[in-house]
Every structure is written in C-alpha cells, then in structure tokens.
Amino acid sequence: MAKATTSATGQGRTYGGQSSGERRAERQERLIRAAVDTYGEQGYRRTTVADVCRAAGLTPRYFYESFANSEALLIAAYEAVTRIALETVQAAASGLGETEREARLEAMLRGYYTLLREKPAAARVFVTEMSGISAAVDAAFERGLAEFARVLALTLDPDGRKTGANVLRETGAMHGLLAIARTWIAHGCNEPVAEVVAIAKPFCRILVSQDA
Structure with missing residues (x-):
C-alpha cells in the first residue's frame, strides 16, 4: 500500500510519489484526452460530463475540480x-x-x-x-x-x-x-x-x- 506523506514543496500531501497538485494535473490531462476522444466520436453536443468522466475513468467530482462546465x-x-x-x-x-x-x-x-x-x-x-x-x-x-x-x-x-x-x-x-x-x-x-x-x-x- 502506498504511503501518504506531507510534501515540503507546497504541492500538498504526497501519495505514491505524487503530490496532490501532480495528481490533479494528471486527472485534468486524462479528462482532456478523454474529451478529445469522446467529442471526436459522438460530437460535443451529444456528450455529457458523465460520458467524459467514464472515458477518463474518473468520477464527476474530479471533473469539477478542474473545469467549471x-x-x-x-x-x-x-x-x-x-x-x-x-x-x-x-x-x-x-x-x-x-x-x-x-x-x-x-x-x-x-x-x-x-x-x-x-x-x-x-x-x-x-x-x-x-x-x-x-x-x-x-x-x-x-x-x-x-x-x-x-x-x-x-x-x-x-x-x-x-x-x-x-x-x-x-x-x-x-x-x-x-x-x-x-x-x-x-x-x-x-x-x-x-x-x-x-x-x-x-x-x-x-x-x-x-x-x-
């Protein structure tokens, strides 16, 4: 099991070698990649937040930590x-x-x-x-x-x-x-x-x- 520690860099708690800021950036990148794929397949107007989150393997709460809408x-x-x-x-x-x-x-x-x-x-x-x-x-x-x-x-x-x-x-x-x-x-x-x-x-x- 990965151990959580407190980062000295101001990036929040470290878990599995990644700070909270790094994990957030990684989730944001996953959402963007999933959005490109999903919009490309079915179009923006027919794509929901849930669709993108599903493709990214994330829950909607992680969507709203990075994007307003x-x-x-x-x-x-x-x-x-x-x-x-x-x-x-x-x-x-x-x-x-x-x-x-x-x-x-x-x-x-x-x-x-x-x-x-x-x-x-x-x-x-x-x-x-x-x-x-x-x-x-x-x-x-x-x-x-x-x-x-x-x-x-x-x-x-x-x-x-x-x-x-x-x-x-x-x-x-x-x-x-x-x-x-x-x-x-x-x-x-x-x-x-x-x-x-x-x-x-x-x-x-x-x-x-x-x-x-």
Missing part, C-alpha cells in the same frame, strides 16, 4: 489539439531553409492535413466542434485560429510584421485552409493529401507575397 473542457480540448497542430506544422518546416518558401509551405500543409486524416477525433475538435456553442467558445476558436495563422505566416516569412493588413491576410488564409479541411473530412478524406495540399497552397501564397 462542459464548455471549459471543450475549450481546453481545443487548445490541446491546437498545440499539437502547431507543433506538427513547425516540425514539418524545421529542416528547410528560410529561402525555400515553396518547400516549407508544402511541408507544413502536408503535415497539417496528414494530422487531420490520421487523428480524426482531434480533427473533429479542431475543425467542426467549436462552432455555434457560445461566445466564449467562439472567442477561443478565433484565438486558436489566429495563433495558428500567425505561426504559419512567421514560419514562411520570419520578418513579417503583425500589421492590420497582415492580420487580414492571415485570417483569410487560415479560414480557407479550415474550409477545405471541413469539406475534405465531411467526404471521408477521400482525396489524397498531396491533392488537398495542391488545392490549399493558393490560399497561403498571400502570406509569402513580396508585396505583403
């Missing part, structure tokens, strides 16, 4: 998926030089659409489940898209400034990529990734325009 968990799940998408596109371009703009663009788009195809649950959260829930969810969705678009733009053009015109360009490019993804996913990702990338590239060219 289902919307807060949806936002956390979306933010987690957004981080994965950002890491994916950045890694895809990391081995290419700044002057290889076409190659960087193609690599990033290939990484993005491959991720959506290979992780359908995450794709559903990132692409379809954030629309029309509430003002708070809409705001989180737009923040995530703006962050993704900014990373995409800076990876393609490290000297790009955040001007009003560039923000509009980034918004247009990202919503174009998102619309393509939604339609592609709705049709079962039937088209090859290479073809989707070729279709999406024109939406991003404005980000690397010499006139931008």
Whole structure:
C-alpha cells in the first residue's frame, strides 16, 4: 500500500510519489484526452460530463475540480489539439531553409492535413466542434485560429510584421485552409493529401507575397 506523506514543496500531501497538485494535473490531462476522444466520436453536443468522466475513468467530482462546465473542457480540448497542430506544422518546416518558401509551405500543409486524416477525433475538435456553442467558445476558436495563422505566416516569412493588413491576410488564409479541411473530412478524406495540399497552397501564397 502506498504511503501518504506531507510534501515540503507546497504541492500538498504526497501519495505514491505524487503530490496532490501532480495528481490533479494528471486527472485534468486524462479528462482532456478523454474529451478529445469522446467529442471526436459522438460530437460535443451529444456528450455529457458523465460520458467524459467514464472515458477518463474518473468520477464527476474530479471533473469539477478542474473545469467549471462542459464548455471549459471543450475549450481546453481545443487548445490541446491546437498545440499539437502547431507543433506538427513547425516540425514539418524545421529542416528547410528560410529561402525555400515553396518547400516549407508544402511541408507544413502536408503535415497539417496528414494530422487531420490520421487523428480524426482531434480533427473533429479542431475543425467542426467549436462552432455555434457560445461566445466564449467562439472567442477561443478565433484565438486558436489566429495563433495558428500567425505561426504559419512567421514560419514562411520570419520578418513579417503583425500589421492590420497582415492580420487580414492571415485570417483569410487560415479560414480557407479550415474550409477545405471541413469539406475534405465531411467526404471521408477521400482525396489524397498531396491533392488537398495542391488545392490549399493558393490560399497561403498571400502570406509569402513580396508585396505583403
């Protein structure tokens, strides 16, 4: 049987080598992972707190220690998926030089659409489940898209400034990529990734325009 001790780090009682703060963070992460899987399988609107807790192997009381309501968990799940998408596109371009703009663009788009195809649950959260829930969810969705678009733009053009015109360009490019993804996913990702990338590239060219 694991022994409980008092932590000297301010993280609460230690049990089984973990402080109470560490255990809480682990439970929160389990809930987020379960939410991504459950929302991806049956949709946010058809998912209850009990469904997520069941998938995470936790009781509802642990849900409410981390999240005020289902919307807060949806936002956390979306933010987690957004981080994965950002890491994916950045890694895809990391081995290419700044002057290889076409190659960087193609690599990033290939990484993005491959991720959506290979992780359908995450794709559903990132692409379809954030629309029309509430003002708070809409705001989180737009923040995530703006962050993704900014990373995409800076990876393609490290000297790009955040001007009003560039923000509009980034918004247009990202919503174009998102619309393509939604339609592609709705049709079962039937088209090859290479073809989707070729279709999406024109939406991003404005980000690397010499006139931008």
